[in-house]
Amino acid sequence: MATLQNAFQIVLLFFVLVTIHEWGHFYFAKRAGILVREFAIGFGPKLLSFKKGETRYTLRLLPIGGFVRMAGEDPEIVQINPGQRIALALKGNEVTHIYINDFDNRSDSIVGVVEDIDLERRLFVKLDMDGEIKQFPVHPQALMVSKDKETQIAPWDRQFGSKTVGQRAMSIFAGPMMNFFLAFILFVTVVFMAGVPDKVKIQGTTAGSAAEKAGLMANDIIVQVNDVTIGADRNKLTSLIKQSVNKPMVWIIERNKEQIRKEVTPADINGGQVGVTLMAETRKASFGEAISNGWSSMTSATVSILDSFGKLATLQFKMDDLGGPVRIVEFTSEQASAGWAQYTFWAALMSLYLGLFNLLPFPALDGSRLVFLGFEALRGKPVDPGRESIVHFVGFAMLMLLMIAVTYNDILRLIKG
Template sequence: MSTIQIAFQIVLMFFVLVSIHEWGHFYFAKRAGILVREFAIGFGPKLFSFKKGETRYTLRLLPIGGFVRMAGEDPEIIQIHPGQTIGVRLMNREITHIYVDQLDRLTDALIGTVEQIDLERDLFIKLNVNEEISRLPVHPQAMMISKGRETQIAPWNRQFGSKTVGQRALSIVAGPVMNFLLAFVLFITVVFMTGIPASVKVSSVNPGSPAEKAGLQAGDIIVSVNHEPIGTDSSKLTSLIKQSVNKPMVWVIERNQEQLRKDITPEDKGGGLVGVVLMHGYRSASPMEGLRYGGVNMVNATVSILDSFAKLATLQFKMEDLGGPVRIVEFTSEQAEAGFAQYIFWAGLLSLYLGLFNLLPFPALDGSRLVFLGFEAIRGKPVDPSRESMVHFVGFAMLMLLMIAVTYNDILRLMKG
C-alpha cells in the first residue's frame, strides 16, 4: 500500500470521527434553536473556512479534536455601552447592521450615540442622532461589524443558557452518542466483511510432530476430539490436549467434505503439544448475526476501554504505556496496511474510545458539562457561568499539557527505535 494512500486513510478516519462527534452537538443544538456560531475541526489557527447560513465552518491547524461554538457559552466578543458612538444601517425601519468602529468610512448609515441598548431581550437601540433620540427595533439576526468582521447578535432565546436542562443535555451528549452509533455500524461492517467463526481448522502442521505422524494436514476441520464436539471453541481443544499428555486421543476431522478418524498422542512438551497451529474457519453472516456479533465486539471493546480508564484513575500505569497523536497515527498506519477490515475495526474502536473518553467527568469534556447540568437540575438554578468557564479552561489546559507530555514521549520512543 502506498504512503499516500495510508496518509489519506489516516486523515479520512480522524476527519470522520471528529466530524460526526461535532455534528451530533451541532444538529441537536440547531434543533433546540441555539445559534451555532462555528463548527470547527481541529484547534489553533484557521486553515480554511466558509460560512453557510448562520454558521462558519472551519478547518484548523492542530488535528486534536474539534468544537461547536454556541451562542451564550462564552462571553460575546463585542460589547456596546451607553454613551458609545456607533453606526447603524436600517431596512424597513429595523436595524440590520451595527458598526462599532471605522465610522468615518460609512456613507449610508446613521451615526449616533447610544442612550440605551438591549440586544438580548427587547431588541432595541435608543440612539441620539444630532440631539434627536429615536428608539429603533433591532432585527433578531442583525450583524455587528467590528474591524471589518461580522458577528450575528444572539437574542436570549437563541443562546445556550436559555434552553431547558434537557435540551442542553441532549445537545451535549449527542456528540458521544454519534461516536457510539458510528462504532456500532463499523463493528457490524467488519462482521459482514470477515464473516463469523464457523469451525476450528488446522492452519499448519509441524514436521515430525504427532499431528504429522497421524496424517493431519493444513485445512483440516476439527469436528470432535474424544467424542467432544469442538465447534468454534479452540480453547476447548487446547484444554483437551493438555489433559491427554501421553494418552491416545481420537480426533474426527473433515477433509474434502469427508469425515476421517485420527489417533493422536500429545507429547509431554509445554504441558501438552500435538504440533498444529490452529485458526478459525469463517462463513458469511446473516443480518441478525451481523447485529449480534457487532454488538458483542462493541461490548467487549467497551469493557476493555473502561478497564484502561480505571487503571489511569488509580495510577496503575507507566508513562511509557501512554500514547498520544504520534502513536495513534503510527498504529493507524499499521492497521491500514493490515487490510481494510482491520482498518475499519480500528476506526470503530477509536470512535468508541472517543465517545467514552468525552463522557468522563473531567473539566472541559462533555461529561463535565453534563455534571454541571445535573447540579443545575438538582439546585434549580445554574452554576455561575464564570466559575464553570474557569473550571473548563483549567481542565482544557491540563489536557493540553498531558497531550504535550505523551507526544514528547512518543517522539523519544521513535528516536530510540
C-alpha cells in the same frame, strides 16, 4: 502508493471521528434553537473557512479535535454601551446591521450616540441623532460589524444558557453518543467483512509433534474429536486435548471435502499439546449475526477501555503505557496496512474510545460539563459561569500538558527504536 493510501486512511480516520462527534453537538444544539456560531474541525489557525446560514464552518491547522461554538458560551460579542457612537443600517424601520466603526463609509446608514440598547431580550436601540432621540427595533438576526468582521447578535432565547437543563445536556451528550453509534455501525461492518467463525482449521503443525506424527496437515478442518463436534469452538478442542494427555484421541478431519479418521496422542507439555496452530474458517454473516457479534465486540471493547481508564485514575501505569498522537498515527498506519477489515475494526475502537473518554468527569471534557448541569438540576440554579469557565480552562491546560508529555515520550521512543 501504499504510503499515500496509509496517509489518506489516517487523515480519514481522524476527520470522520471528530466530524461525527462535533456534528452530534451541532445537530442537537440547532434542534434546541441554539445559535451555533462555528463548527470547527481542528484547532489553531484557519486553513479553510466558509459560512452557510448562521454558522461558519472551519478547518483548522492542528488535527487534535474540534469544537462547536454556541452563542452564550463565550463573551464573543463586542459590547455596546450608552454614550458610544455607532451607525445603523435599516430595512424598513428595523435594524439589520450595527456598525461599531468606520462611520465615514456608511453613507447608507444613520449615525448617532447610543442612549439605551438591549440586544438580548427587548431587542431595541435608542439613538441620539444630533439632539433627536429615536428608538429602533432590532432584527433578531442583526449583524454587528467591527472592522469588517460580522457577528450575528444572539437574543436570549438563542443562547445556550436559555435552554432547559435537558436540552443543554442533550447538546453535550450528543457528541459521544454519535461516536458510540458510529462504533457500533463499524463493528457490525467488520462482521460483514470478515464473516463469522464456522469451523476450526489447522493453520500449521510443529515438526516432530503429535499432530505431524498423526498425519495432520495445514488446511485440515477439525470436524470431531472423541465423538464431540467441534464446530467453531477452539476452547472446546483445547479442553478435550488437556483431558487426554498421553491418551490416544480420535480426530475426524475434513481434507479436500473428504472426512478422514486420525489418532492423535497429546504430549504432556504445558498441560497437554498436540503441536498445531489453529485458525478460524469463516462464512458470510447473516444480518442477525452481524448485529449480535457487533454488539458483543462493542461491549467487550467497552469493558477493556473502562478498565484502562481505571488503571489511569489509580496511577497503575508507566509513561510508556500511554500513547499520544504520534503513537496513534503509527498504529493506525499499521492497521491500514493490514487490510480494510482490520482498519475498520481499529476505527470502531477509536470511535468508542473517543466517546468514552469525552464522558469522563474531567474538566474541559463533555463529562465534566454534564456534571455541572447535574449540579444545576439538583440546586435549581446554574453554577457561576465564571467559576465553571476557570475549571474548564484549567482542565484543558492539563490535558494539553499531558498531550505534550506523551508526544515527547512517543518521539523519544521512535528515536531510540
